[in-house]
Amino acid sequence: AKALHGKRRPFRAADLARFMYDDSLAPRDALKKWRGEDDEEEEQEENIEDEDDDGFFRKVNEDTVDDIESEDRPIPRFDYEDLAAKWSQEDSIETLRTRFATANLLDEQEG
Amino acid sequence: MSGQGTEFLRFTGHRSFAHRLVLSTLTGRPVHISKIRSSSPTHPGLAPHEVSFLRLLEAVTNGSSMEISYSGTTITYHPGLITGTVAGAGATWTGDVIEHVIPANCNRGITYFLLPLALLAPFSKSHMNVRFSGPGVITSATATGDPSVDTFRTAVLPLYNLFGIPAVRIELRVLSRSCAGPGGRGGGGVVELRFASQVRLPKTLHLNRRPGRVRRIRGVAYCTGVSASNNARMIHAAREVLNPLVPDIHVAAQYDQAPLVQVGTDKNQKKRTGIGFGLSLVAESSATGVLYSADEVSPPQGGVVPEDIGKRCAYQLLEVISQGGCVTGLSAPTVLTLMAMGSEDVGRLRLGRDVVGREETIGLARDLKTFKASTWGIRDADEDDSGDVIISVKGTGVGNVGRKTA
Known part of the structure; x- marks a missing residue:
């Protein structure tokens, strides 16, 4: 039972409400916490600060480069290789079929 | 204005720039945005599309004032009243529309402007008629993640109905189509938004039921300046993926010549730009107001066959449907x-x-x-x-x- 309690269940709505309005968290980190992926990554972030900047030329660390690249995107980037792999499988198509009008309504109770 | 001790709402960064300005205009609260790409070594400050959006805001409002710092990394904005298209105010005049010219170095699609403008339009004093023209109008989807005008018209505008804002009085005319030009910059499209349904107060909505089932898929395949057979190839590839799930698929094919854009200052020197093709798919659910959309376009540097675009768009649509929800x-x-x-x-x-x-x-x-x-x-x-x-x-x-x- 303790093992279950030790790790928070990800994707809980109550958690999201807490992280969403916590301004000390960047949106990305808030989402990571919500998904429950925050455990190992925090130590790595500390390391970036440790490197001392020598002289005039500062090293642009990965985070800032990422920020410049990240313009507003109404349509997010998709990895089409992954998508093609995912949607060519019979299973995922069948799972999605319940969302379509062609699904067999008799198999399930709600319509 | 600023001397009266007005309180600025302070923001940093360039993310959701347009949306923050829209919220500022709607609520009437002045904003101060700093650190706009201040860490960028090559392009610090406001980008061309953001400056152009500020000009658009100035044209459709009365009494807005903005100050941009010398480096362009800080801006203060005092919103004015949203007037829409009123006689005696606004930008260049051609009839009853405000003409908004977008510069050639803009790399965002026209929906970058349309989405926020449509948010302002219901709250406008009079009709909001804006025509976008100039050498920067890209009507297709873009590599920067903007949807195409077709998706905007078929998947976003109908949602206004749910708020008691009649969508029948919103008209989006695509007078000339264009994909993104070389390097993803510029195009030669002309788009006119006529938003005639102003309301006192939009109703709220309740979309908390299950999102229903996808009944049909509609779409538009567009080609500008390339062979019209690309349309058929895109549609064929998309149907291959989607047909097992939905039998009711209709994708319209739209073929246009590449638009002519003036080169430099010489009136007679013109070039064709904005060559490419793309596909926009919208899935309609049995529940009212539930629409899923996907967009895919050929990259400006080319090198992708239409079959791939069609497949990717279909896959993207499936992914969006599988994400669920009503919106x-x-x-x-x-x-x-x-x-x-x-x-x-x-x-x-x-x-x-x-x-x-x-x-x-x-x-x-x-x-x-x-x-x-x-x-x-x-x-x-x-x-x-x-x-x-x-x-x-x-x-x-x-x-x-x-x-x-x-």
Whole structure:
């Protein structure tokens, strides 16, 4: 039972409400916490600060480069290789079929 | 103005720039945005599309004032009244439309301007008629993630119906189509938005039921300046993926010549630009107002066959449908903002977990809170195991200042 309690269940709505309005968290980190992926990554972030900047030329660390690249995107980037792999499988198509009008309504109770 | 001790709402960064300015204009609160790409070594400060958006705001409002710092990394904006197209104000005049010229170095699609403008339009004093022209209008989807005008028309504009803003009086005319030009910059399209349904106060909406089932798929395949057979190839590839799931698929094919754009200052020197092709798909659900959309376009440097574009678009559509919820990530900002600005009721919206779990959505929630809109109530949708989240938004009753007495 303790093992279950030790790790928070990800994707809980109550958690999201807490992280969403916590301004000390960047949106990305808030989402990571919500998904429950925050455990190992925090130590790595500390390391970036440790490197001392020598002289005039500062090293642009990965985070800032990422920020410049990240313009507003109404349509997010998709990895089409992954998508093609995912949607060519019979299973995922069948799972999605319940969302379509062609699904067999008799198999399930709600319509 | 600034001498009277007005309080600025302070923001940093360039994310959701247009949306923050829209919220500022709607609520009438001045904003101060700093550190706009200040760490960028090559392109610090405001980008061309952002400056162009500021000009558009100036044209459709009365009394807005903005100050941009020398480096362009800081801006203060005092919103004015949203007047729309009124005689005697606005930009260049041709009849009853404001003409907005977009510069050639703009790399965002025209929907970058249309989405926020459509958010302002219901709150405008008079009709909002804006024609976008010039050497920077890209009507297709873009590599920068903007949807095409077709998606905007078929997947975003119908949502306004749900708020008591009649979509039949919103017209989007695509007078000339264009894909992104060389390097993803510029195009030669002409688009006219005629938004004639101004309201006193938008109603809120309740989309908290299950999102229904996808009944049919509509779409537009477009080619500009390339062989029209690309349309058929894209449609064929998309149908290959989608036909097993939905039999009712209709994709229109749209072929246009590449638009002519003036080169330099010489009137007679013109070139064709904006060559490419793309596909926009919209899935309609049996529940009213539930639309899923996908967009895909050939990259400006070329090198992708139309079959791939069609397949990718179909896959993207399946992915968006599988994310669930009643509203996609594309239209969620529009819907949530209208709910927050609308009547002082609690509205509920069911969103897929991946739609809520976008940085944009989190940012929007924080921005709305900064603009003194009430915070969202968040709970799980319990009636099934879809993992969807129901967000309840209480409106602030901002409504239309110009129509308060009417």
